[in-house]
Amino acid sequence: MPVFLVWGLWLVAGAVAGFGGYLVLASLKGKRFVVLGPSLAGKTTLIGFLKTGEVTLQYEATVRPAKLNGRKIKLQEHELKIDSFDDVPGTKDFHSAWEKKVSAADVVCYLFDGKRFVDGDTEYIDQVTAEMRHVSDWRRERAIDHPALRFFVIATHLDQVTEYRASDAARRRQYIVSLWKTRPLAKLALVAGGAKARCLGGSLADREGSEALMTQIISEVAAAE
Amino acid sequence: MMRTFSFRLQAADGLSPAHVEVEGRLVPDDSEGERATAAEQIVTIGEHGKVVYEQGGAELLRRGDWVMIKLHANERDDAGRLAPILGWGRVAGGDPEEVGHALLTGLQQFAERIGRTVNIEHVAALERAFSEEKKHRGRKRIGLAVVIGTAVAAAWGAHHTDTKSDHAQTTTNQADQVDQVEQ
Numbered sequence: 001m002p003v004f005l006v007w008g009l010w011l012v013a014g015a016v017a018g019f020g021g022y023l024v025l026a027s028l029k030g031k032r033f034v035v036l037g038p039s040l041a042g043k044t045t046l047i048g049f050l051k052t053g054e055v056t057l058q059y060e061a062t063v064r065p066a067k068l069n070g071r072k073i074k075l076q077e078h079e080l081k082i083d084s085f086d087d088v089p090g091t092k093d094f095h096s097a098w099e100k101k102v103s104a105a106d107v108v109c110y111l112f113d114g115k116r117f118v119d120g121d122t123e124y125i126d127q128v129t130a131e132m133r134h135v136s137d138w139r140r141e142r143a144i145d146h147p148a149l150r151f152f153v154i155a156t157h158l159d160q161v162t163e164y165r166a167s168d169a170a171r172r173r174q175y176i177v178s179l180w181k182t183r184p185l186a187k188l189a190l191v192a193g194g195a196k197a198r199c200l201g202g203s204l205a206d207r208e209g210s211e212a213l214m215t216q217i218i219s220e221v222a223a224a225e
Numbered sequence: 226m227m228r229t230f231s232f233r234l235q236a237a238d239g240l241s242p243a244h245v246e247v248e249g250r251l252v253p254d255d256s257e258g259e260r261a262t263a264a265e266q267i268v269t270i271g272e273h274g275k276v277v278y279e280q281g282g283a284e285l286l287r288r289g290d291w292v293m294i295k296l297h298a299n300e301r302d303d304a305g306r307l308a309p310i311l312g313w314g315r316v317a318g319g320d321p322e323e324v325g326h327a328l329l330t331g332l333q334q335f336a337e338r339i340g341r342t343v344n345i346e347h348v349a350a351l352e353r354a355f356s357e358e359k360k361h362r363g364r365k366r367i368g369l370a371v372v373i374g375t376a377v378a379a380a381w382g383a384h385h386t387d388t389k390s391d392h393a394q395t396t397t398n399q400a401d402q403v404d405q406v407e408q
Contacts, residue, residue: 039235039239039240039304060282060307060308061239061306061307061309063309064267064270064309064311065268091242091264092260093245094267095261096261
């Protein structure tokens with residue numbers, strides 16, 4: 001049964017400790033989706049996909065907030081009408097802007113580069129974990145007034161991990177589950193709020209991967225309604 | 226008129242603090258307050274401002290007294306993405322061409338200070354955009370003057386016609402009265 005959803009997509013770019021960019025989607029049936037994450041996590045790629053239905057390489061860093069017109073898109077059985085997109089830059093100095101977006105959100109998605117976790121890039125892992133503490137604080141504050149708030153933590157760029165890339169769909173799901181049990185990711189999940197956070201993974205490198213990831217999020221949010 | 230502008234370029238690695246210049250000096254990495262103020266100004270202009278010009282990555286925005294430009298550095302970031310530089314400030318009134326020249330000059334000096342160069346085509350495009358703004362404002366002023374002039378002339382003409390007709394009416398009434406007296 002197709003689900004017709006009305007979104008006001010809100011994109012915010014932001015991050016902690018010098019990261020760049022976060023994006024937000026807003027409102028599924030009037031709900032606001034906030035997409036956060038460090039620079040190069042795939043936020044603008046995700047917005048580009050939702051805006052055009054195609055995956056395009058991000059060619060320009062997000063440096064100022066921008067309002068973009070929405071459109072109708074079809075994600076498998078879901079038809080979405082996105083009202084608009086707001087894209088706000090990242091980095092620590094934009095924290096107050098992201099915090100405002102989270103304080104009005106119904107769904108918060110946090111994207112980060114999962115490949116760098118797999119590679120053991122300690123500087124990146126530390127920065128993302130530090131950033132997650134802030135995001136988690138904002139989520140907790142928001143949840144006081146809005147207990148139904150959903151929080152997704154998403155490891156992207158997994159197409160660059162050989163084990164993931166070489167697997168079929170079923171094995172990829174298993175890989176993601178096992179990945180979130182590895183030490184740095186398990187810690188990140190804990191900082192994110194443990195059971196309060198839904199930990200996912202995937203790739204935004206192509207249409208299929210982007211569609212699968214977004215459909216999973218939309219389906220879970222729609223099912224919770 | 227002396228104006229101070231602010232400038233910002235995101236760090237190439239996406240991790241380090243951005244390069245920010247406020248009132249002619251580079252803001253230290255740990256000056257979180259100044260950085261936050263600059264970011265708030267960017268958010269306010271970016272979210273609520275009007276894009277006056279946009280072409281190939283170069284942009285000119287206005288919000289009230291505030292102006293903001295965006296253009297690309299020739300050097301990309303570490304991920305190979307185009308790296309835009311922002312320049313913005315408060316300019317109450319003023320000749321758009323002069324404002325544009327000062328802003329673009331300041332931005333190029335900022336870029337040089339942090340070891341970058343700017344896309345010269347974007348500079349030229351934004352100079353033209355400021356010139357167009359000036360022409361547009363000039364045309365608006367002429368148009369407004371014509372509208373006001375026309376309205377004043379029409380009002381004067383109407384008043385003059387009313388006066389004449391009142392006078393004619395008065396004369397007719399007086400003639401009627403004379404006729405009545407004579408009768």
